[in-house]
Amino acid sequence: MGKKKGAKKNAQEEHVDPAAEAPEQPAVGKQPKKKKDADLDDLCAALMAATSKNEGMQKDGPAKLNKKEKEAKKKQLIEQKREEEKRAREVPELLQKLLAQYQQRAMSPYLKEPKMEKEIEEKSGPGFVAAMAGMQGWRSDQEDAHILLPAKDLKGRSVFAVFDGHSGKTVADFAAANFMRLWEEALAKPAPTRESLVDEEVGQDWDDEQRRLYSTFLTLDAQARENDLADGTTAVVVVVDPAQKAVYCANAGDSRAMMVAGGKVVDLSDDHKPTNPIEQKRIEDAGGFVREDRVDGNLAVSRGFGDFMLKTSPELPAYKQKVSPAPEVRKIPLTKDVEYIFVGCDGIWDCLSNEKTAEIVSERLKTESHAKVATSIMDGIVSPRPGMAGSDNMTIVLASFTDEFRASI
DSSP: OOOOGGGOOOHHHHOOOGGGGOOOOOOTTOOOOOHHHHHHHHHHHHHHHHHHHHHHOOOOOOOOOOHHHHHHHHHHHHHHHHHHHHHHHHHHHHHHHHHHHHHHHHHOOEEEEEEEEEEEEEEEOSSEEEEEEEEEEEESSOOEEEEEEOOSSTTSOEEEEEEEEESOSHHHHHHHHHHHHHHHHHHTSOOOOHHHHOOTTSOTTOOHHHHHHHHHHHHHHHHHHHTTOOSEEOEEEEEEEGGGTEEEEEEESSOEEEEEETTEEEEOOOOOOTTSHHHHHHHHHTTOOEETTEETTTBSOSBOEEOGGGOOOTTSOGGGSSSBOOOEEEEEEOOTTEEEEEEEOHHHHTTOOHHHHHHHHHHHTTTSOHHHHHHHHHHHHOOSSTTSTTOSOEEEEEEEEOHHHHHHO
């Protein structure tokens, strides 16, 4: 359902110098408008034309007309009514386009120079050696959040997660701060039944832990709404459960997780993009549309927490909204050849495939610490200029299974 993992090229292959294809500079005094300015002017002109035509369509006052004139007047009024209805449909769409253009300009998402300083967190226990690395990069703010929680013993659950915020980081921070509380509350009571969850994507073969993860995602999203949080975030959460001899991954959005076992890549999640057939159908069924690979021409992911301006159909349950908080939840058996788990925001996956990432990590872990491996990956894919693959926030969670853990499986 997600995008093909091997389809992305390495970011360095995609970095093209725009100066190489720069158009000839215009003569002094003939500076053309930038494309964005021209687009805004066109939208404003179209909007003014649409509204002025509506306002100008006034019905004539009463007059004595003969039969022929009455028939002609009737046809004129019918055509006028049709034109009014057409304009009424056009105005909201033009307003939405105009708002999107102004929002893109107002956000000023990039800095003049990338912030290359790294936030590092390292934790270890009997079952894992783990680290998180985050970098703001070219973005004007660091909007990612994470969970790095290896278990304190070989029997406990470990949790590794990345939340990639957009249009702000309040929802990402809220998710990172509250997920464990809600998950533990879910573990303390009977698991919801499949029938109670209703969503047809909840598998017949899902176990209690999968259904608890699913319900935790929906509860977290509901609480974010109750707290009037305005922005949004993707969410990918990996739970390692030795008691179940399984790795669980709950994903909503285009952050991604993978595992390497026996030298082979195991995909723990797929990306949720608006152009995926299942995603697009849900969006359209909820009254939305996909334009330029975005939900309603606005958001580039189709699942996640927050984004409540795209969850506005009160008659629909959460999982049927244009942007759904409902996760796909996978269960992967634990085997004695498990090596490590790698979780990253889309700033990583814009540049590297799962396979290329595994190749880099597997080689560097032989001689480097987990934090060093993560930071060197970021340094290697950051773009030379903004607006390209490699100019987003970057967050990596890397956790290796210990020999002691493998022996306990």
